[in-house]
Amino acid sequence: MRSYPLRLPETLMEDARGMARAQGVSVNQFLATVIAERVGELKALNHVRSRIARADPNKARAVLALVPDRTPMEGDEFPS
Numbered sequence: 563m564r565s566y567p568l569r570l571p572e573t574l575m576e577d578a579r580g581m582a583r584a585q586g587v588s589v590n591q592f593l594a595t596v597i598a599e600r601v602g603e604l605k606a607l608n609h610v611r612s613r614i615a616r617a618d619p620n621k622a623r624a625v626l627a628l629v630p631d632r633t634p635m636e637g638d639e640f641p642s
Contacts, residue, residue: 568593 570578575589584590634640 576590579589582589585592587595
């Protein structure tokens with residue numbers, strides 16, 4: 563595990579302390595969790611963007627053309 567000296571505006575640090583206290587964890591654990599969540603979000607977003615970049619709309623249309631044209635099952639209808 564590594565340490566990193568983090569400088570935060572006092573108002574942000576006060577908010578972090580309050581939220582950590584409300585969750586019953588240390589400020590360090592709270593900030594580590596928040597950072598881990600955000601890093602995970604950004605990694606997922608990058609993954610989705612890379613998949614979008616590889617997408618071939620013509621192939622997608624060809625697959626969708628194979629779907630039979632019938633009324634949706636009960637509960638799967640578009641809302642009115």
